[in-house]
Amino acid sequence: MITKRIIPCLDVKDGLTVKGVQFENLVVAGDAIELGRRYAEEGADELCFLDITATNEKRKTLAALVKRIAANINIPFTVGGGIKSVDDISVLLDSGADKITINSAAVRNPELVTQASQEFGEQCIVIAIDAREVAGEWYVHTHGGKQKTDIKLFEWAKEAQERGAGEILFTSMNNDGTKNGFTLEATRQLTDALMIPIIASGGAGAKSHFKEVFEQANADAGLAASIFHFNEIGIKELKDYLKAENIHVRG
Amino acid sequence: MKVAILRYNAGNTQSVQYALERLGVTPLVTDDPALLTSADKVIFPGVGHAHSAMNYLKSKQLDQLIPQLKQPFLGICLGMQLLCEHSEEGDTACLRVFPIKVVKFDERLAQQQSAKLKVPHMGWNNLQKLNGKITKGLTTNDYVYFVHSYYVELADYTTAQTDHIVPFSAMLEKGNFHAAQFHPEKSSQQGSQIIQNFLEL
Numbered sequence: 001m002i003t004k005r006i007i008p009c010l011d012v013k014d015g016l017t018v019k020g021v022q023f024e025n026l027v028v029a030g031d032a033i034e035l036g037r038r039y040a041e042e043g044a045d046e047l048c049f050l051d052i053t054a055t056n057e058k059r060k061t062l063a064a065l066v067k068r069i070a071a072n073i074n075i076p077f078t079v080g081g082g083i084k085s086v087d088d089i090s091v092l093l094d095s096g097a098d099k100i101t102i103n104s105a106a107v108r109n110p111e112l113v114t115q116a117s118q119e120f121g122e123q124c125i126v127i128a129i130d131a132r133e134v135a136g137e138w139y140v141h142t143h144g145g146k147q148k149t150d151i152k153l154f155e156w157a158k159e160a161q162e163r164g165a166g167e168i169l170f171t172s173m174n175n176d177g178t179k180n181g182f183t184l185e186a187t188r189q190l191t192d193a194l195m196i197p198i199i200a201s202g203g204a205g206a207k208s209h210f211k212e213v214f215e216q217a218n219a220d221a222g223l224a225a226s227i228f229h230f231n232e233i234g235i236k237e238l239k240d241y242l243k244a245e246n247i248h249v250r251g
Numbered sequence: 252m253k254v255a256i257l258r259y260n261a262g263n264t265q266s267v268q269y270a271l272e273r274l275g276v277t278p279l280v281t282d283d284p285a286l287l288t289s290a291d292k293v294i295f296p297g298v299g300h301a302h303s304a305m306n307y308l309k310s311k312q313l314d315q316l317i318p319q320l321k322q323p324f325l326g327i328c329l330g331m332q333l334l335c336e337h338s339e340e341g342d343t344a345c346l347r348v349f350p351i352k353v354v355k356f357d358e359r360l361a362q363q364q365s366a367k368l369k370v371p372h373m374g375w376n377n378l379q380k381l382n383g384k385i386t387k388g389l390t391t392n393d394y395v396y397f398v399h400s401y402y403v404e405l406a407d408y409t410t411a412q413t414d415h416i417v418p419f420s421a422m423l424e425k426g427n428f429h430a431a432q433f434h435p436e437k438s439s440q441q442g443s444q445i446i447q448n449f450l451e452l
Binding site: 001002003005040045070071074075076093094095096098121122123124166167191195196197218220221250251 | 263265266269270272273298299300358362367368369370371372373374375376377394396397398399400414415434436437438439440442443
């Protein structure tokens, strides 16, 4: 039977891993490749690298980083951060990324999702959605959460699936950085409404949070950053806990 | 040892190349029939669409060459499916090394199952009923990484099977031809073990 996945996410700036609290005040946590390799050895199922470098050289440095990751890491990995075009995707997949993730550019230009999935296959197109709940409605945000849109989470997620997204990476901005747990209700609505896998993100602070999001929200994968980077929870320790709780995981 | 990776229009040769390099082997990536024929081992990876991949192989006459190769040969993912008789993906006649059909996962059946299984089958799953030459050292507790929407039916040549919606062929073997539906190059130590076993044939 297919397992639930644990995905450490590494926000990368100039080759170093950084993680902010609620999308601000970045803190540096270590070398991206070293961390990634350590997670792979400890039993991470996939890795996610989000490049937050904002320079003109970005495209070149990101491709070089992807090559180094692919050469050093023997599990699948997703790369994202500022992808705007089919050409950007092509460069990253050719450099050895297994999947790419698009966020703001897909909201601005949904046709990019259609083009990308037709060109490279649905399995490698992950649509990342940052959303915040305001008065009972979930609104999609772009530009690292800085810009609110009027687009509703569930409508956009369904459209992304119809356009050929292979997975949805859903981050609750209300929960991100709080360590109070994933948002369960909205994640459950997504897994119920969509055919494609849902990766839950934002709020993981304890092992039990992963159990909740798998059991109660039926998420296919749980993604987290700081709890892994700062050694608050080890991947192996988390897997052992989930196995003891009868959640089907690898390792 | 000369290891050739067959170059064609269904990408992701890069990851297989890196996996071999981690095992100390520098492969040759080529579609040259002479180089493929003289290699000690040939690996046929692939991520892409069956129909366009077969068209490319035909344009290079590789559809004639591949079934004739005598050295240990490993098809991965789409490479495995192309070694079969026919694929529902684009209604494609394939290389007929294995007389087996490739069919699409039934999405309706997937939704009916209690766990609400998904298509594509994407993630880590385990191998059952292992009886192939290149799975030495692996057990049914070992997991490997899959990404696919079409699967190879169970057959006499099945040397490992996996359950997702239905049981299907995770690995095939017939003489010098070996095949894996999952990605050994992305399957952690277990995947490296399979590649290493193949290199030692």
